[in-house]
Amino acid sequence: MQVSTPESHPAEHGIWTRTMRVAAWLGWQIESNWADPMIFLIYSVVKPLSSAAILVVMYSVITNGEFNNPLFPYIYLGNAFYIYVAAMLNGIAWSVIEDREQYRMLKYIYVAPIHVPSYLLGRGFAKFVFSSLAVFIIIAVGVIFLQVPLDLSLVDWPLFLVSLVLGLVLLAMMGLTLGSIILNLVNNANFVGEAVAGALFLFSGAIFPLDVLPTWLQPVGFVVPISYWLELLRRALVGPLAANFPTFNAFSNLELLGILAGLTALFTVLGFVVFRYCDHQAREKGYIDRVSNF
Amino acid sequence: MTLKAKVEKNTGVRLFFQTVIGRAYPRVIGLLRERSWFIFEVVLPVISVAAYVFIYRAIGAPDIYVGFVVMGGAMTAFWLNVLWSMSSQMYWEKETGNLALYIMAPNSLMAILLGMALGGLFATAQRALVITLAGSLLFNVQFEVSSYLMLFGVFMLTMVALYGMGMMSSSLFLLLNREAWHYANLAQEPVYLMSGFYFPIKSFDFWIAAGASIIPLTLGLDAMRQLSFAGGEELGFLNVRIELAILAVLSVLFILGAKWLLEYMERLAIREGRLTDARR
Numbered sequence: 001m002q003v004s005t006p007e008s009h010p011a012e013h014g015i016w017t018r019t020m021r022v023a024a025w026l027g028w029q030i031e032s033n034w035a036d037p038m039i040f041l042i043y044s045v046v047k048p049l050s051s052a053a054i055l056v057v058m059y060s061v062i063t064n065g066e067f068n069n070p071l072f073p074y075i076y077l078g079n080a081f082y083i084y085v086a087a088m089l090n091g092i093a094w095s096v097i098e099d100r101e102q103y104r105m106l107k108y109i110y111v112a113p114i115h116v117p118s119y120l121l122g123r124g125f126a127k128f129v130f131s132s133l134a135v136f137i138i139i140a141v142g143v144i145f146l147q148v149p150l151d152l153s154l155v156d157w158p159l160f161l162v163s164l165v166l167g168l169v170l171l172a173m174m175g176l177t178l179g180s181i182i183l184n185l186v187n188n189a190n191f192v193g194e195a196v197a198g199a200l201f202l203f204s205g206a207i208f209p210l211d212v213l214p215t216w217l218q219p220v221g222f223v224v225p226i227s228y229w230l231e232l233l234r235r236a237l238v239g240p241l242a243a244n245f246p247t248f249n250a251f252s253n254l255e256l257l258g259i260l261a262g263l264t265a266l267f268t269v270l271g272f273v274v275f276r277y278c279d280h281q282a283r284e285k286g287y288i289d290r291v292s293n294f
Numbered sequence: 295m296t297l298k299a300k301v302e303k304n305t306g307v308r309l310f311f312q313t314v315i316g317r318a319y320p321r322v323i324g325l326l327r328e329r330s331w332f333i334f335e336v337v338l339p340v341i342s343v344a345a346y347v348f349i350y351r352a353i354g355a356p357d358i359y360v361g362f363v364v365m366g367g368a369m370t371a372f373w374l375n376v377l378w379s380m381s382s383q384m385y386w387e388k389e390t391g392n393l394a395l396y397i398m399a400p401n402s403l404m405a406i407l408l409g410m411a412l413g414g415l416f417a418t419a420q421r422a423l424v425i426t427l428a429g430s431l432l433f434n435v436q437f438e439v440s441s442y443l444m445l446f447g448v449f450m451l452t453m454v455a456l457y458g459m460g461m462m463s464s465s466l467f468l469l470l471n472r473e474a475w476h477y478a479n480l481a482q483e484p485v486y487l488m489s490g491f492y493f494p495i496k497s498f499d500f501w502i503a504a505g506a507s508i509i510p511l512t513l514g515l516d517a518m519r520q521l522s523f524a525g526g527e528e529l530g531f532l533n534v535r536i537e538l539a540i541l542a543v544l545s546v547l548f549i550l551g552a553k554w555l556l557e558y559m560e561r562l563a564i565r566e567g568r569l570t571d572a573r574r
Contacts, residue, residue, distance in 0.1 A: 034473045043480055050483035054492055055349065061497045062355040071353060102389075191334040198341040207345060208352040 019114040023122025024129075027095065031126060041133075048083050048134040049141065055079055055207060056146060067147040070244040071209075076148055077237060078206040078230050080138040083131045085171060085204075085226055086197045091127030092120050092175030093193030096182045100290070107289040117275050120179045124172050150237055159253055160236035163260065167229035170264040173271035174225075180271070180278035184285070186292040200226055209245040221247070225263040232256050313405035314412065321379075321413025325420070335371065336424045343367035343429045346492045359493070361436070361523050364429035366491035368422040369515055372456060373485060375418040377478050380410055380460030384467045385474035393468075394570050403556055407464060411457035438524040444534060445521045451541040452514025458548030459510060465552065465559035469568055485509060490516065494529040503531050510544050513537040 032040050055075055063069060100106040109119060142148035178196060182189045201207070203220045210221035221227050227248075234242040235253060243249065248256065282288055304312050325332060346363045387393040396406055429435065439445055467474050486492065488506040495503045495516050506512045517537040520530040531537075563569050 034476060043476060047480060047483050050487045054483070054487050057487070057497055058346070058349060058355075058493050059353055061493050062350065062353045062359070075349065075352075187328065188330050188334055191331075191338070195334065195338060195341075198338055198345075202341055202345050202348070208348045212348050212352045 015113070016115050016118045019118040020122035020125065022114075023119040024125040027091075027123040027126025028129065030098070031130060044130050044133055045137050048138055052076065052079055052138050052141075068149075070241040072146070073142075073148050073150075073238050073241055074209065074234065074245060075207050076142050076146065077139070077150075077234055080135050080142070081230060081233050082201060082204070082206040082226075083135050083138070084128065084168065085200060085206075087127040087131040088124050088168070088171040088175045089178055089197045089200075090193035092124040092172070092179040093182050093196075094190075095120060095123035096179045097189050100288070101292065104289070104291065110288055116279065117176055117272060120176055120275075121172050124175045128168060128172075148238075149241065154239070156236045156239060156253075159232065159257075162257065163229060163232035163236060166257070166260050166264050167226070167233070170225055170229065170260070170267055173264070173267040176271040177267065177274045180275040183278045183282040184287060186287070186290060200224055203227070204230060205247060206230055210247045211245070225260065225267070228256050228260045228263070232260060309400070310402055310405045313401040314409040317406045317409025318413030318416070319409075321410060321417055325417045332421065332424075335421050336428065339367050339370055339421075339425050340428050340432075342370070343425070344432070347429075347433050357436070358523050358525055358529070360433050361430075362494065362519055362529075363492050364426060364433060364435050365519060365522065366486075366515060367429060368425040369511055370486065370491060371418050371422045371425060372415075372453070373489075373491075373511055374482070375414045376456055376460035377481055379414050380407070380457065381463040381481075382467050382474050382478040383410060384464050385470055388468075388471075388569065391570075397560065397564070397569055403560060404461070404553055407461045407552070407556070411461060415453055415457060436524075437522050440521050444538075445518060448514060448517040448521065448534070448538060448541070451538060451545055452510050452518075455510035455541050455545040455548055456514070458545055458552055461552035462548050462555055465555040468559045468563045469566075471568075485511075488512070494519065494531070496529055496531045507531075507540065508544075510541060510548075513541055517541075 034040075035043065059072060059075060060067070063072075066072075096106070099109060110116065139148070139150065143150045174196075178193055182192055185192065203210075203213070203217070204224045204226040205221055206226070210218050210227065213221065231242070231248045231251075232253065235256075251259070303309075343363055343366075346367070347360050350359045350363065384393060387396065396403060430437070467477075470477065488502075489495065489509050489512040490497070490503075490506070491511075495506065495512055498506070503512070513532070514537075516531045517534045520526040520534050532540075
């Protein structure tokens with residue numbers, strides 16, 4: 001008699017991609033189907049646009065609207081791309097809290113024949129799609145109304161695309177790491193994603209050059225992988241202007257790409273290792289269906 | 295043996311205040327029981343404050359703006375408290391099944407909201423104080439208070455108006471379900487922008503600033519900055535006395551509005567069966 005083991009079952013083939021695809025669709029539905037498309041579109045854009053507008057007003061109050069200073073595109077573009085960081089880190093972390101605490105579905109997800117890390121990454125992908133809309137609109141507003149000097153014919157597209165993809169993989173893996181840790185947290189789980197995204201905002205040079213930080217804090221910025229990602233994106237989009245800020249001048253584009261690729265590989269391994277450990281701990285301690293009403 | 299001991303029941307004003315204390319209690323005691331929340335709720339705003347301070351430093355802003363950011367960052371604690379623990383609280387209560395109990399109990403929903411507001415105000419004031427102290431020490435903010443009495447008056451009136459607004463908007467959340475979370479989320483950054491949490495509201499066009507003044511924190515923050523920093527008056531939107539008068543009017547309007555809206559929305563929610571439904 002032939003017995004098919006779970007590993008060899010045909011239904012298992014392509015389980016990672018199928019899980020990710022369905023989770024992304026689920027994430028899209030959870031995020032968007034509470035409102036009609038127009039309200040949802042406004043919702044998706046108003047919040048990030050307001051954040052960008054705070055920086056624009058702060059900048060223009062002090063400089064009397066001198067938007068052609070290289071510092072402005074530095075701040076503006078860094079803030080725009082940081083939307084991905086907040087959305088993906090927080091998004092994957094929140095999907096664990098939502099599924100466990102609010103919808104109380106995490107236990108059913110666990111008993112279904114799916115690949116859980118792919119599920120979490122799929123939920124993160126939905127966040128990526130929403131964020132892309134906001135990033136695009138913010139950059140478009142900057143170019144059209146605020147003199148952000150982005151000339152599409154001068155953009156280094158290969159560098160931009162490679163950096164963007166590497167950075168997004170890095171963010172997804174950082175999100176998976178956070179989500180895995182949250183599997184084992186009850187109290188303060190909802191703060192973790194926010195705290196990490198907030199700290200990275202401060203130390204990644206997203207909205208001010210790292211040189212502005214006190215000298216003893218500047219090394220932290222060099223440890224944060226997102227610093228390299230944002231620098232590469234700026235160089236790809238507004239290359240000559242990015243050279244005005246000396247923080248990463250010692251590195252060539254290729255060196256920065258190499259660092260980013262290395263850190264992405266490191267976080268990919270780390271993400272899955274941390275998930276494996278935290279998943280085991282959460283099962284052992286019975287945390288998968290724990291409800292705290294945080 | 296017969297058990298005929300008479301239970302003393304409070305009614306009227308005594309019941310109202312008993313309810314207020316009863317609902318304020320968990321807000322205050324929660325702060326002591328879960329101290330880690332306090333740490334997170336202080337650390338996160340301080341990180342935001344630091345980020346905005348460094349932006350101002352990068353663009354060479356005068357020091358007074360650093361003080362403005364620290365004060366604005368501290369006041370975000372109140373806005374977040376009103377937004378998430380007052381306005382949308384009815385939604386959370388519905389989700390956890392408490393809302394129906396509130397309605398069934400022989401007490402006033404207004405007293406429950408007032409208790410939430412007082413408890414929340416007390417707990418949040420401590421967070422705001424720590425954020426102010428931490429921000430001031432980290433970034434060497436120099437305060438130069440021109441009138442402590444006026445400053446206290448502005449702060450208290452701002453809080454009355456703000457929590458009144460929170461009580462009023464909470465009645466709207468009685469009708470909401472899953473969308474409540476999104477609406478509350480949507481009211482964060484746009485309000486930070488419109489109320490000038492990180493810059494003087496005078497930077498806006500007069501009519502935009504006037505429109506934004508419907509949110510009590512707009513005028514409250516502006517007046518507090520004028521009273522707390524040397525040169526603050528030059529960056530003020532209106533005269534502090536006018537801002538005080540407007541805040542007083544807003545306080546009355548929001549509290550009366552809260553009472554009327556709460557009764558109306560409660561009847562509507564009961565009629566439409568929305569008090570117990572939880573469409574997640």
